Amino acid sequence: MKKLLLHSSMMVLLAILGVNVASAQQPHVYINPGHGGYDSDDRNMVIYPFHQGDSAGSWESKSNLRKGLALKEILEKKGYKTSISRVNNTTADDLALSTIVALCNQSGADVFYSIHSNATGTSAVNNFPMVFYRGYTGSPQIANADVLAADLEPYLYASQSTVWTHNYQIWGDWSFRPEWGTQGYGVLRGNRAVANLSEGSFHDYIPEAYRLLSFYYCWMEGWNISLGADKYFGRLDQYDLGVVTGNVRDDRIKRLQENPQPFIVYGDDQLMPIHSATVRLLDLDGNEVQRCVTDTLRNGIYVFKYVQPGTYTVEVSEPSHFTQTATVTVTANASTYQNFYLKRVRDTAPVVVDYSPVWSEGDPAVKCSEQVVLAFNWDMDSTTTCGAFKLDPPVEGSFKWEDSYYRLIFTPTDAFDVNTLYTLTLDKSAEHGGGTPMDEDFTMQFYTQPRNHLKELAVFPYEGAPVHFTKPVVELRVDSLLDTYNLFNRLRVLDSEGNELAWNKRSIKYNKRGDDYGYVRIPLTRDIEVGKDYHLILDVDIADTAGIHLPAARDIVFHGVDAGADKPGMEVLEDFESVTGYNCSNNTITASSDRLFGSKSMQVTYDLEYCMDGYWTRISAPGYLESLTHQFAEGDTLGVHVWGDMSYNDLWAVLWADHEGCEKWISLGKINYHGWRYISVPVDYLPEGDFRFAGFEIRSEGAPMCKSGTIRFDNLLRKRGTGSVDELPLANMQVRVAGDYIVVSADTYVQGVELLDIQGRAIKTAGNNCLNVADVPAGVYLVRVHINGRTSTTKVRL
Amino acid sequence: MKRLTMMLLAVGVLLPVMAQDVEVVALKRLLEGVEGPAFYPVLNSSGDRLLFSTEDGALKMHDLADGVTTIVTRDYVAGHDACWGGDGKVYFVTQQTGEDRLVYRAGQCYDPATCRVNQVTDPQHGAVRAVPATRGGALMAPQRGFRSSGDIGSATWTEGSRLHVIVNGEERVFSPVDSWAGYLWASLSPDGKKVAFFAAGKGIVVIDLRGQMLAMLGKYEMPCWYNNDYLVAQNAKDDGHQFTSSQIMLLKADGTWQAELTKPVSMAMQPTCGGGKIVYTTIDGLLYEMKINIYQ
Numbered sequence A: 001m002k003k004l005l006l007h008s009s010m011m012v013l014l015a016i017l018g019v020n021v022a023s024a025q026q027p028h029v030y031i032n033p034g035h036g037g038y039d040s041d042d043r044n045m046v047i048y049p050f051h052q053g054d055s056a057g058s059w060e061s062k063s064n065l066r067k068g069l070a071l072k073e074i075l076e077k078k079g080y081k082t083s084i085s086r087v088n089n090t091t092a093d094d095l096a097l098s099t100i101v102a103l104c105n106q107s108g109a110d111v112f113y114s115i116h117s118n119a120t121g122t123s124a125v126n127n128f129p130m131v132f133y134r135g136y137t138g139s140p141q142i143a144n145a146d147v148l149a150a151d152l153e154p155y156l157y158a159s160q161s162t163v164w165t166h167n168y169q170i171w172g173d174w175s176f177r178p179e180w181g182t183q184g185y186g187v188l189r190g191n192r193a194v195a196n197l198s199e200g201s202f203h204d205y206i207p208e209a210y211r212l213l214s215f216y217y218c219w220m221e222g223w224n225i226s227l228g229a230d231k232y233f234g235r236l237d238q239y240d241l242g243v244v245t246g247n248v249r250d251d252r253i254k255r256l257q258e259n260p261q262p263f264i265v266y267g268d269d270q271l272m273p274i275h276s277a278t279v280r281l282l283d284l285d286g287n288e289v290q291r292c293v294t295d296t297l298r299n300g301i302y303v304f305k306y307v308q309p310g311t312y313t314v315e316v317s318e319p320s321h322f323t324q325t326a327t328v329t330v331t332a333n334a335s336t337y338q339n340f341y342l343k344r345v346r347d348t349a350p351v352v353v354d355y356s357p358v359w360s361e362g363d364p365a366v367k368c369s370e371q372v373v374l375a376f377n378w379d380m381d382s383t384t385t386c387g388a389f390k391l392d393p394p395v396e397g398s399f400k401w402e403d404s405y406y407r408l409i410f411t412p413t414d415a416f417d418v419n420t421l422y423t424l425t426l427d428k429s430a431e432h433g434g435g436t437p438m439d440e441d442f443t444m445q446f447y448t449q450p451r452n453h454l455k456e457l458a459v460f461p462y463e464g465a466p467v468h469f470t471k472p473v474v475e476l477r478v479d480s481l482l483d484t485y486n487l488f489n490r491l492r493v494l495d496s497e498g499n500e501l502a503w504n505k506r507s508i509k510y511n512k513r514g515d516d517y518g519y520v521r522i523p524l525t526r527d528i529e530v531g532k533d534y535h536l537i538l539d540v541d542i543a544d545t546a547g548i549h550l551p552a553a554r555d556i557v558f559h560g561v562d563a564g565a566d567k568p569g570m571e572v573l574e575d576f577e578s579v580t581g582y583n584c585s586n587n588t589i590t591a592s593s594d595r596l597f598g599s600k601s602m603q604v605t606y607d608l609e610y611c612m613d614g615y616w617t618r619i620s621a622p623g624y625l626e627s628l629t630h631q632f633a634e635g636d637t638l639g640v641h642v643w644g645d646m647s648y649n650d651l652w653a654v655l656w657a658d659h660e661g662c663e664k665w666i667s668l669g670k671i672n673y674h675g676w677r678y679i680s681v682p683v684d685y686l687p688e689g690d691f692r693f694a695g696f697e698i699r700s701e702g703a704p705m706c707k708s709g710t711i712r713f714d715n716l717l718r719k720r721g722t723g724s725v726d727e728l729p730l731a732n733m734q735v736r737v738a739g740d741y742i743v744v745s746a747d748t749y750v751q752g753v754e755l756l757d758i759q760g761r762a763i764k765t766a767g768n769n770c771l772n773v774a775d776v777p778a779g780v781y782l783v784r785v786h787i788n789g790r791t792s793t794t795k796v797r798l
Numbered sequence B: 001m002k003r004l005t006m007m008l009l010a011v012g013v014l015l016p017v018m019a020q021d022v023e024v025v026a027l028k029r030l031l032e033g034v035e036g037p038a039f040y041p042v043l044n045s046s047g048d049r050l051l052f053s054t055e056d057g058a059l060k061m062h063d064l065a066d067g068v069t070t071i072v073t074r075d076y077v078a079g080h081d082a083c084w085g086g087d088g089k090v091y092f093v094t095q096q097t098g099e100d101r102l103v104y105r106a107g108q109c110y111d112p113a114t115c116r117v118n119q120v121t122d123p124q125h126g127a128v129r130a131v132p133a134t135r136g137g138a139l140m141a142p143q144r145g146f147r148s149s150g151d152i153g154s155a156t157w158t159e160g161s162r163l164h165v166i167v168n169g170e171e172r173v174f175s176p177v178d179s180w181a182g183y184l185w186a187s188l189s190p191d192g193k194k195v196a197f198f199a200a201g202k203g204i205v206v207i208d209l210r211g212q213m214l215a216m217l218g219k220y221e222m223p224c225w226y227n228n229d230y231l232v233a234q235n236a237k238d239d240g241h242q243f244t245s246s247q248i249m250l251l252k253a254d255g256t257w258q259a260e261l262t263k264p265v266s267m268a269m270q271p272t273c274g275g276g277k278i279v280y281t282t283i284d285g286l287l288y289e290m291k292i293n294i295y296q
Helices: A002-016 A058-075 A097-107 A145-157 A205-209 A215-233 A383-387 B002-011
Strands: A028-033 A083-084 A111-118 A130-131 A170-171 A193-204 A241-255 A271-273 A280-281 A286-293 A301-307 A310-318 A321-330 A335-337 A340-342 A352-357 A374-378 A391-392 A397-402 A408-410 A420-424 A444-446 A455-458 A466-467 A473-478 A491-495 A517-523 A533-539 A553-562 A571-574 A587-590 A601-607 A609-611 A613-619 A637-645 A652-657 A662-670 A674-682 A691-700 A707-717 A734-738 A743-746 A752-754 A763-768 A770-772 A782-789 A788-795 B022-030 B038-043 B051-052 B059-063 B069-073 B090-097 B103-111 B116-119 B129-133 B135-138 B155-159 B162-167 B170-174 B185-186 B192-200 B203-208 B213-218 B221-225 B230-238 B241-252 B258-260 B268-274 B279-281 B289-296
Touching: A002 A408, A028 A058, A058 A083, A058 A111, A058 A215, A083 A097, A083 A571, A097 B185, A097 B221, A111 A215, A130 A321, A145 A170, A145 A193, A145 A215, A170 A743, A193 A215, A193 A391, A215 A241, A215 A301, A215 A335, A241 A310, A241 A321, A241 A374, A280 A301, A286 B116, A301 A310, A301 A408, A310 A340, A310 B185, A321 A335, A321 A340, A352 A444, A383 A397, A391 A408, A455 A533, A455 A553, A466 A662, A466 A674, A473 A491, A473 A674, A473 B103, A571 A691, A601 A613, A601 A637, A637 A662, A691 A707, A691 A743, A707 B103, A734 A788, A743 A752, A743 A782, A752 A770, A763 A770, A770 B192, A770 B268, B059 B090, B069 B103, B090 B129, B090 B135, B129 B155, B135 B155, B155 B192, B162 B192, B185 B221, B192 B213, B192 B221, B221 B268, B241 B268
Parallel strands: A028 A083, A028 A111, A111 A193, A130 A170, A241 A335, A241 A340, A466 A553, A674 A788, B038 B268
Antiparallel strands: A130 A193, A241 A271, A241 A301, A280 A286, A280 A310, A310 A321, A352 A374, A374 A408, A391 A420, A397 A408, A420 A444, A455 A473, A473 A517, A491 A533, A533 A553, A571 A707, A587 A601, A601 A707, A609 A613, A613 A691, A637 A674, A637 A707, A652 A662, A652 A691, A734 A743, A743 A770, A752 A763, A752 A782, A782 A788, B022 B289, B038 B051, B051 B059, B059 B069, B090 B103, B103 B116, B129 B135, B155 B162, B155 B185, B162 B170, B185 B192, B192 B203, B203 B213, B221 B230, B230 B241, B241 B258, B268 B279, B279 B289
């Protein structure tokens, strides 16, 4: 009511005095183009071809000034009074925040616009306008500052010359920057005018940085702010002229090819802006009303200022593109946006100007993973070109375009077949972007190498593997050196709920040049849980350095176990707390703190020696031939905890009988695992009498996968025989041969079954309780069953 | 003294007992625990009364002698540019937005003796500014202003890039330095013989009453006369959006010497002087009273 009375009394008084109300009540706008100069706080975006610090390049201080000067010019044409804090872009013009506020207050302005552009300051790339006022959002410190912002933002956001990534935002600066308390933006502190700080767009969105180099584009932001002021003061109907503006782009050529540094682009910003395009505004009689030329600063912006309302034709011409026109209607005090997408002039037929692989009879064969690349003299039409692409024999694959449709890349979905002659024909139906087909077919041939997939030599965990829960390690071995770039992202371990377990990337080990095979070995950062299932996923794109990848993805299920769990009925014969007396030829035996029990384990760092039957080494127990303490007899069970190195060597326990005067070897299986594992085997096929534990042997019959390595041993156990070879009475385990299968049943979860020959060599494995033995010759075998980190071995006859 | 030193260290504004020629001998928080954030402090010439603005712009007066704080007006932004007249009254400006969205400002005068506010100019569109004078005060306005009496004594104010000075009833206008953006913060020295003001882009300028430049004191803001030979000013830095540092400086009026009274990290700003005291606020609105000794 108070305001109404005030306003009414003023109006009456002025009317009595015969004063022209519009001119007497001239709104006063204070304009603050933010920043100033070319200094460190003036927001220099380094964009090609400008170097850092080049004043010709992108500076927020420079574009802010252009916007501010445009706003001043436009507002004055519209009858406003203006003040502006600077008209040059020098360091001296970069006034202190308190000074700007005081100047505004002294001027008596009604409203204040501080003009800026924004930056995320992070790798995130956005582009949208924001406006701030002092106070909390919805509670401005100066009345109507929120209204001023709300009146401005739709006009900024209406711009169709840019590409917005999000809707506009309006904030009270205390809400937007809660960490600043009520300090807020400096130009809004103490400002008596109805004040806004406008961030018109994001200058770290690179296409926007190029647009902000355009005088036209900055002028349009000034124009849009003037519309916000008109809306706020109720003056939208008090100006008779409008503007026409927009963006001129190629209709399909991508803009990235022009820039050495790739950057993120959205929407139409992917298309190349057209330089030096002449844009003419023609009236209905074809007379030129205005003309402008797009600059060469990679933005394609044009604008026609102060245009009388009416219908016009906008004509865009540029020598390398076909001329285009559009009809526009200009409205008073409004913006008309008209973007153009010019079609390039392509005046010859398309031809293949380069290709790969280049192969002729007698040349080395081509890798089966090779991409086929065709380069053209024109940007090509994707549909007709891909449709004209034919390989014989046919191969499934995908197409990718590069260099704005100048280069076509065909990648086989899997791999080319081995030892095959392929013929590629690109028939002449392939067209360039202008619709002209090729004059003749293009043909090329290549012959492929005899290898088209990466061969998996070994993996741990393998299917059904029991994995000790602490410090689990994953390893993949293949027949060629792996491409290690980003490799850890192509292997994943998931728990049963699909959650990915993190790698300890600091401890990752890769193959290196000169290795016999390719490998990657990565520990997990955390322990796994006992009793839980896990999945090791190998992506199909795990590839060697030649780009040859796995034949298929793998999903390998393994189980978390505690290899150190109690073994009822087993007695400890040797705890390996001391390694005194143990020896291993020239190899090193030490006590290791990496143990399962007590404080030490026995660690053997070995290098296998060549012998007649292959490679081997012997770890001799102390008191060899003399000790009577470690005795085994037929029907006993021998158990030992082994820390494997995935050497794929065979491990044996050695027993000695005085009265027999000979050694017996008990197979402890292949060392196809990393980390601790409990091995339990029956002691059988022994003559009468006691045999003493005499040590271990590591053997490899052929060329070893790992001739050297490290292995650890902890608690050697024994259970006196009962005539049965079942070491897991609690499990109530049964092994049956049922047709083509060996089926294991127990009162607990069976984690895997291995079929061994009578020498203990693995023949087949399964990650569950069923093993298909249809293809196994008849005979006597051993079946090793894995349950809860323990094993039980029994004989079967097939 | 030990207690004082500890307190100064605690507030983080103490300078090493100062350069060569000035010593901070006392520093204390004002209105601690009894007022919220306070800005734009203005001491009267005797230093016993202090005007300040609350966060929402209301104008208050604090009596340093008896500790009583009085609300002058709750009108928002009234506290931003208030001043003491030589007659002991407070001159300030209130504003309202009309339905045409223009801002209408009115001059006000507060008499501490009667605790009454009188509107002395009608609300009018444009710049209305309170100007202190040695024998009263004035409200400069685009249409009809106000002077507290026919002879307000000496006064000075700025308008654009012009400096107005009234001496003995005679108004003179000077533009001693080029400043495109304009002049600000003009004030007469206590003896009325010099004028200090701020020229945007140039800094603090000291002239005599004939408009002759005496000194350029550097790019500091908000100068106020500590005595006839020294001024106190704000030295604030920013990144274009927010303040990055701010401190209080002591400047010799002849431009031959200057010293820091607080460190840049103190974020101290908006100094005012009177009766040998310096009062300033901080970026978060904490008022401090400082006393110094200057050794010639």
